[in-house]
Amino acid sequence: MLKNIVLDFGNVIMNWSPDQILNHYELTPKEHDILKDNIFGSKEWPQIDAGRLTEQEAEKIFLQRVPENLQEKTKQIMATWPENVDFYEPMFLTIEAWRKQGLKIYGLSNTGMQFANFVKNSGFGDYFDGYVFSAEEKLLKPDERIYQKLIDRYELDPKECVFVDDLKENTQAAEKLGMYGFTFKIDQLGQLRQFVVEHS
Template sequence: MIKNMIFDMGNVLLDYNPQNYVKAFLHSEEDQDMVLTSLFGGQEWLDLDHGLITEREALKKMLQKLPKRLHQEASALFYGWQNYTRPIESVNLLAIKLHRAGYHLYLLSNTGVRLHVYAHRLPALQYFDGVVMSADVQQVKPEPQIYQILFDRYHLDPKECFFIDDCKQNLKTGEQFGMHGYLFDGDEKKLESALHKQKVNW
């Protein structure tokens, strides 16, 4: 029986679209591409998720890849991109309904420490029973260690968990533990149908 709902964050609870963030700061497509690649597409961004580097260290390395004329905009984007995110209202509302129906909610996300800055943007997060973010534990999905941390920290039986993520590989690891998984593609109605098939009702 499903008792616990495990949510990813990016593109599940919160829209994550770096292309749109870059457009808010730069007009030239060439400049947008350079900054997008340097900030969001490099090893430094992955290291931030992994908790292996500070934001200051990451930005310094990122700026070294860019011409000086873009440093000001790139720095502003690095520290302010979260201001351009929006919660996915339908999934946040569903999470709140599930909480009120008695299910336990948990967040399992690959994210840097900046989550602590923009967590208030997620209406449902106040109802969550626990959070495991990669930068805090220095493990990332789909590595099995971060899943084990979630199970151990909150005393969860994987077979009683329903895991919602937008990445197949992340779900595959969860399923190896025995979790029920669902690949979210933005269609909340299909998600609701998948939950009902697992006898999850609200």
């Protein structure tokens, strides 16, 4: 019987789109492309998620790389980008309904601590009963050890959990540990709701 819903963040509770994030800043198309490549498309960005670099350390590298006229924009983006992510309101309405039914909601995401702390310290944090973040654990999905951290920390029975992620390799890793896996896009929210009904 399903008691716990474990959610990835990117493309599950919010739209992970560097282009849409950068559209919140006043940039020419050329500046947009330069900053997208040098920040979100950089080799350092996955290292932030992996906990090998902090955002502050990565920012210093980005500032050395971008043209001088884009250094202030780089600082602005690094300081504020989590505020400019588009969250999926229908997902949060669904989470609210699940919580009223007594289901527990957990976050398990490959993300740096800046975004993790933004979620935890904003109103979005009220929707979750606990989290595991890759940067904090220095482990990335689909490494099975990151799922085990969640199971151990919150004393969960894997058979009572569904893990929802936009990447199949990540849901398959959860299934290996005995969880249900649901590979998700926001247009499948109705199917996810139905899945939860059928397994609760």
